[in-house]
Amino acid sequence: MSADVQQRPAVYVDGVHKTFRLPKEQVHTLKERVLHPFRRSGFEELRALRDVQFDVGKGEFFGIVGRNGSGKSTLLKCMAGIYGTDEGRIYVDGRLSTFIELGVGFNPDLPARDNVELNAAMLGLNTREARERFDAIIDFAELHDFIDLKLKNYSSGMLVRLAFSVMIQVDADILLIDEVLAVGDAAFQQKCYDEFERIRRSGKTVLLVTHDMNAVRRFCDRAMLLEHGRMLAIGDPETVGNRYLQLNFSEEARAIAQEEARALGERGAAPVEYMSEREGERFGDGRAEIVEAWCEDAEGRAATQLENGTRAAYVARVKFHDDVEDPLFTVSMTNTQRQQVLSASTVWTVPRPGLFRKGDVVEFRVDFDNILAQDRYQVSASVELSGGHWLDFRERMFSVVVTSKKVTGALVDVPQEVSLNRLGASAPEVVS
Amino acid sequence: MSAADVTARARRTYSEEELGTPILGPSALGNDSRRFWHLTWTLAKTDFKLRFFDNALGYFWSLMRPLMLFGVLYLVFSVALDVGNDVEYFPVALLMGIVLYSFFNEATSQGLRSLLMREPLVRKVEFPRLAVPTASVLSATFSLGLNLIPVVVFALVAGVTPRWTWLLCPFLLVGLVLFAWGLALLLSCLFVRARDIEPIWDVVLQIMLYATPIFYPIELFVYINGGEHPELGRLIMCSPLAVVIQQLRDWFIDPGYLSAAEAIGLAWRLVIPGAIWAGVIVGGFFFFKRVAPRIAEDL
Numbered sequence: 258m259s260a261d262v263q264q265r266p267a268v269y270v271d272g273v274h275k276t277f278r279l280p281k282e283q284v285h286t287l288k289e290r291v292l293h294p295f296r297r298s299g300f301e302e303l304r305a306l307r308d309v310q311f312d313v314g315k316g317e318f319f320g321i322v323g324r325n326g327s328g329k330s331t332l333l334k335c336m337a338g339i340y341g342t343d344e345g346r347i348y349v350d351g352r353l354s355t356f357i358e359l360g361v362g363f364n365p366d367l368p369a370r371d372n373v374e375l376n377a378a379m380l381g382l383n384t385r386e387a388r389e390r391f392d393a394i395i396d397f398a399e400l401h402d403f404i405d406l407k408l409k410n411y412s413s414g415m416l417v418r419l420a421f422s423v424m425i426q427v428d429a430d431i432l433l434i435d436e437v438l439a440v441g442d443a444a445f446q447q448k449c450y451d452e453f454e455r456i457r458r459s460g461k462t463v464l465l466v467t468h469d470m471n472a473v474r475r476f477c478d479r480a481m482l483l484e485h486g487r488m489l490a491i492g493d494p495e496t497v498g499n500r501y502l503q504l505n506f507s508e509e510a511r512a513i514a515q516e517e518a519r520a521l522g523e524r525g526a527a528p529v530e531y532m533s534e535r536e537g538e539r540f541g542d543g544r545a546e547i548v549e550a551w552c553e554d555a556e557g558r559a560a561t562q563l564e565n566g567t568r569a570a571y572v573a574r575v576k577f578h579d580d581v582e583d584p585l586f587t588v589s590m591t592n593t594q595r596q597q598v599l600s601a602s603t604v605w606t607v608p609r610p611g612l613f614r615k616g617d618v619v620e621f622r623v624d625f626d627n628i629l630a631q632d633r634y635q636v637s638a639s640v641e642l643s644g645g646h647w648l649d650f651r652e653r654m655f656s657v658v659v660t661s662k663k664v665t666g667a668l669v670d671v672p673q674e675v676s677l678n679r680l681g682a683s684a685p686e687v688v689s
Numbered sequence: 690m691s692a693a694d695v696t697a698r699a700r701r702t703y704s705e706e707e708l709g710t711p712i713l714g715p716s717a718l719g720n721d722s723r724r725f726w727h728l729t730w731t732l733a734k735t736d737f738k739l740r741f742f743d744n745a746l747g748y749f750w751s752l753m754r755p756l757m758l759f760g761v762l763y764l765v766f767s768v769a770l771d772v773g774n775d776v777e778y779f780p781v782a783l784l785m786g787i788v789l790y791s792f793f794n795e796a797t798s799q800g801l802r803s804l805l806m807r808e809p810l811v812r813k814v815e816f817p818r819l820a821v822p823t824a825s826v827l828s829a830t831f832s833l834g835l836n837l838i839p840v841v842v843f844a845l846v847a848g849v850t851p852r853w854t855w856l857l858c859p860f861l862l863v864g865l866v867l868f869a870w871g872l873a874l875l876l877s878c879l880f881v882r883a884r885d886i887e888p889i890w891d892v893v894l895q896i897m898l899y900a901t902p903i904f905y906p907i908e909l910f911v912y913i914n915g916g917e918h919p920e921l922g923r924l925i926m927c928s929p930l931a932v933v934i935q936q937l938r939d940w941f942i943d944p945g946y947l948s949a950a951e952a953i954g955l956a957w958r959l960v961i962p963g964a965i966w967a968g969v970i971v972g973g974f975f976f977f978k979r980v981a982p983r984i985a986e987d988l
Binding site: 346 | 712713721727807810812816
């Protein structure tokens with residue numbers, strides 16, 4: 258029997274479906290109902306979770322990642338028992354505690370002591386347990402001098418510290434945590450990370466919902482990617498993290514870029530017209546046409562994602578609508594910061610390709626070692642005559658995402674070998 | 690790999706005993722009654738603290754409201770309009786009626802707003818939902834307890850003599866608290882769905898203030914004016930609130946007041962307010978229980 262208990266998953270989510278019915282028109286008053294008794298306000302169904310299935314072993318640190326609206330918070334609320342499920346069941350083995358928000362129910366007009374008591378009661382501790390843990394809570398939060406101060410007089414940092422302390426003092430076997438790390442100053446965040454490390458080592462099961470891929474890489478044993486309520490990937494946090502980044506860059510890049518541009522504009526900084534997902538300007542006299550262009554991965558397949566450290570290629574097909582002599586073919590790639598990281602042209606290799614007749618089709622190909630950092634890159638292509646006469650110029654024609662196993666923050670990932678040699682402490686030797 | 694593949698690969702089957710406790714979603718009561726009471730108590734206590742012990746005059750101010758209302762009603766009805774001067778200790782009855790009505794008003798309107806006021810809790814923490822409106826009623830009950838002290842003092846000063854029927858009064862008070870609780874459950878759920886329940890309930894409370902023997906004696910309808918409107922008196926006595934207040938007048942203040950049974954005419958007619966009372970409590974509880982699992986989504 259004990260062997261059975263050992264094998265029991267801490268959390269088992271069995272084919273969970275959850276649909277929200279959102280009324281098309283919000284009928285919030287009796288008056289509206291009485292005045293329009295026959296107006297059936299239609300419902301829009303929002304399928305927040307579709308057939309979600311996974312298990313989390315005891316002592317596992319499990320990450321749930323997904324973009325906004327992917328259903329990850331709904332899943333957490335279902336596991337926490339805040340929402341009921343429409344189909345499927347969730348099993349939990351052990352005491353479960355949920356932290357969707359820090360300091361839920363904190364009352365600004367009460368001092369820390371009362372709030373801790375209230376918060377502990379919400380989280381399921383009884384009076385005795387709460388009293389026993391009070392000192393530990395205040396110790397961790399470093400708020401000894403402020404016990405009787407009303408919370409409205411606390412700084413936001415102090416509030417976060419108090420709330421986080423209450424949270425970790427509830428000894429649950431399974432912790433469901435929703436993005437609590439996004440708050441607090443750097444020093445406290447470090448403390449939270451240390452605490453996560455401790456929780457992880459103490460053998461508790463943690464399910465962490467987050468956007469922070471670094472946290473996923475650092476803590477999670479396994480992770481899961483949700484999109485539109487479906488599981489897109491589950492397993493190795495590295496792989497899942499990369500999948501998430503691809504997803505994010507491909508669809509959200511534009512929205513973020515625009516937002517950043519707006520923020521930049523407000524600050525009065527460089528009035529950069531931020532790059533957008535849409536194709537940029539197209540110039541040219543039309544005597545040549547870039548019909549299509551794409552990137553290829555190491556296997557020579559057209560790809561929208563390229564992995565760092567592999568071979569990659571850019572290919573463009575150009576059709577001539579008129580006789581053209583000695584055109585140049587170019588391509589350039591810019592990252593999300595609008596820095597140009599790749600530029601290739603036939604000007605150095607084939608400066609005088611000769612005459613192209615009307616109706617000719619040309620393939621322009623650039624093979625390269627992909628040393629680009631993890632980011633999204635916009636590709637611009639052109640066919641021109643020397644002297645700057647455009648035949649066809651397609652700015653930001655398409656984009657490609659580069660994924661990487663490591664996040665260095667550098668502009669490019671220059672191929673490198675890293676080694677470490679221990680030299681004797683007493684007698685340093687010269688190592689060649 | 691498509692989403693379906695991912696799901697299929699993650700699918701593993703377990704037998705029942707290999708699994709832990711199923712998570713059943715939110716409910717009204719939860720499965721741990723100690724947790725429910727502890728939470729209700731803590732919520733009510735902090736709520737009460739906020740209102741009364743926030744400043745030194747907190748309790749004083751909370752007494753002022755019923756006392757001021759008492760002063761006004763006493764001047765208008767008893768002194769100026771000469772109502773109730775032919776029954777014993779009418780000022781005591783007036784004050785008691787006001788205190789009880791204030792409780793009823795506070796418990797039901799706070800209860801009505803309770804779920805919405807604690808929205809962040811309801812949406813973000815799993816706990817027995819019933820604790821929220823129950824705590825509101827409990828907190829109002831605490832202040833009822835405090836406000837009854839001056840009523841008893843005033844009664845003794847006015848010359849009301851303690852009788853054995855005083856021992857029966859707590860049962861009536863419990864009945865009143867339960868009635869307010871049933872209404873609070875009903876109203877809090879309805880308020881989540883229809884926001885105009887609040888002004889509607891305000892109007893109902895106003896009507897109940899006049900349709901309850903508070904600032905007039907029920908005898909006005911039954912005996913005085915030659916018993917011209919006994920049916921109106923009987924109609925008034927169909928309200929459980931009226932029954933509690935009238936019966937307390939009889940048991941607590943002076944046996945000269947009509948008992949609820951006498952006021953309604955025949956004792957069996959008390960079945961009507963009794964049925965309303967029981968219906969509200971049972972209906973309120975089961976309605977809340979049914980709605981509880983979806984409150985977090987509907988808010």
